[in-house]
Amino acid sequence: MNIKKVIPILEWLPNYNKSLFRGDFIAGITVAIILIPQGIAYALIAGLPPIYGLYCALVPQIMYAIFGSSRQVAIGPVAMDSLIVATGVSTLALTGSDSYITIAILLAFIVGCIQLLMGVFRLGFIVNFLSKPVITGFTSAVAFIIGLNQFRNLLGVNFIQSDQIQVVIGDVLSKLANYNLHTTIIGLIAVFLIIGLRKINKKIPNALLVIILGIMIMKYFGIKFDDVSIVKDIPSGLPSFSFPELDIAQIRELMPIALTLVMVGYLETISIGKTLEAKQDSYKVRPNQELIALGLGNIVGSFFKAYPTTSSFSRSAINQESGGKTGMSALISVCIVILTLLFLTPLFYHLPKTVLAAIIIVAVFRLINLKEAKFLWRANNLDFWLMLATFLSTLILGIEYGIITGVGLSLIVL
Numbered sequence: 001m002n003i004k005k006v007i008p009i010l011e012w013l014p015n016y017n018k019s020l021f022r023g024d025f026i027a028g029i030t031v032a033i034i035l036i037p038q039g040i041a042y043a044l045i046a047g048l049p050p051i052y053g054l055y056c057a058l059v060p061q062i063m064y065a066i067f068g069s070s071r072q073v074a075i076g077p078v079a080m081d082s083l084i085v086a087t088g089v090s091t092l093a094l095t096g097s098d099s100y101i102t103i104a105i106l107l108a109f110i111v112g113c114i115q116l117l118m119g120v121f122r123l124g125f126i127v128n129f130l131s132k133p134v135i136t137g138f139t140s141a142v143a144f145i146i147g148l149n150q151f152r153n154l155l156g157v158n159f160i161q162s163d164q165i166q167v168v169i170g171d172v173l174s175k176l177a178n179y180n181l182h183t184t185i186i187g188l189i190a191v192f193l194i195i196g197l198r199k200i201n202k203k204i205p206n207a208l209l210v211i212i213l214g215i216m217i218m219k220y221f222g223i224k225f226d227d228v229s230i231v232k233d234i235p236s237g238l239p240s241f242s243f244p245e246l247d248i249a250q251i252r253e254l255m256p257i258a259l260t261l262v263m264v265g266y267l268e269t270i271s272i273g274k275t276l277e278a279k280q281d282s283y284k285v286r287p288n289q290e291l292i293a294l295g296l297g298n299i300v301g302s303f304f305k306a307y308p309t310t311s312s313f314s315r316s317a318i319n320q321e322s323g324g325k326t327g328m329s330a331l332i333s334v335c336i337v338i339l340t341l342l343f344l345t346p347l348f349y350h351l352p353k354t355v356l357a358a359i360i361i362v363a364v365f366r367l368i369n370l371k372e373a374k375f376l377w378r379a380n381n382l383d384f385w386l387m388l389a390t391f392l393s394t395l396i397l398g399i400e401y402g403i404i405t406g407v408g409l410s411l412i413v414l
Helices: 009-015 018-045 053-054 061-069 079-089 098-120 124-129 132-149 151-155 163-177 181-200 207-223 248-277 287-302 312-319 330-349 352-364 370-379 381-397 399-413
Strands: none
Touching: 018 053, 018 079, 018 163, 018 207, 018 312, 018 330, 053 330, 053 352, 061 287, 061 330, 079 098, 079 132, 079 248, 079 352, 098 124, 098 287, 098 399, 124 132, 132 151, 132 163, 132 248, 132 352, 132 381, 132 399, 151 181, 151 207, 151 287, 151 352, 151 370, 181 207, 181 352, 207 352, 248 287, 248 312, 287 352, 352 381, 370 381
């Protein structure tokens, strides 16, 4: 057995040098600057306290740096998986309660076990059964659902959270007149600032800048905006070690949502990994090894209070663009998150939730792939209708049934 194939960090670490470190150091800091506000925001999507988004940025990144075959993929909390977690766990416990948190952590353990077993038994080939139109339709629909669900924080109205678009739209239309003026103004300013800064230069840390601005506004002018919801206390310190509470009945109930997370997480990681692989010639992405790395990340992460994690489209691209060449950039990113957890969490007390909603909305709406839909309409009608069927079924029936529809249609076409 080639030990380097089992532990890919051994392929690049022995030959590591200063020139590689320079790029990895800049990339690691850049990704961390984006990851910290995103982690806080995505935890809110998942229905968890903000600190759990930062916990997800620790152990899973370390495990992937050691066992992942891609050297540039960024692991951690993501919007899509966070919404799936909220959809599944909210049927079993009250959002934000202790039992809700316990179940979310157990879900990470279950997902990790399934991914690890699939990797060990070399089941990575299943990705071949999902065509690109299905993936495009699914990710676009989920992005739309996530964005729409964030209007509750953007406008300061307690809209219902759901993965069925007709439920959300119906509730939004019935309660829209109750919007909070101050919350809406701050949120919309944040949206326009993020879009404007991105057009000026994509390397500007727009999420960090709007967060700093939002905190400053609420800290110094909070009396005038006392009706704007803020994050408040985020506890300091690192997560303690503990085993997830294993409950056979709960595991049985969580299995459908866990299988959905396994499929979505794996597809995200493979699609991102293959995209980044095409831009270099120093490594090859191995599907089964990716499953093992994701599995170990979720299993060991659950011992340190992480909910299910996978790879991030945006952070992986930024990692590559910033000069990240190896898993060292992920380890540097972890160090920045640890420093934040130990010393900087009080700074986020006055952070408006509407600013986090703005960051999420801008990020996920960019995943709605209209360009691919137009291309398929011109190039291949069958693929276009396959994409549209997956898109609509995910929007109307929900995430779980959407991916089942996509897989079923892919198999029929195949």
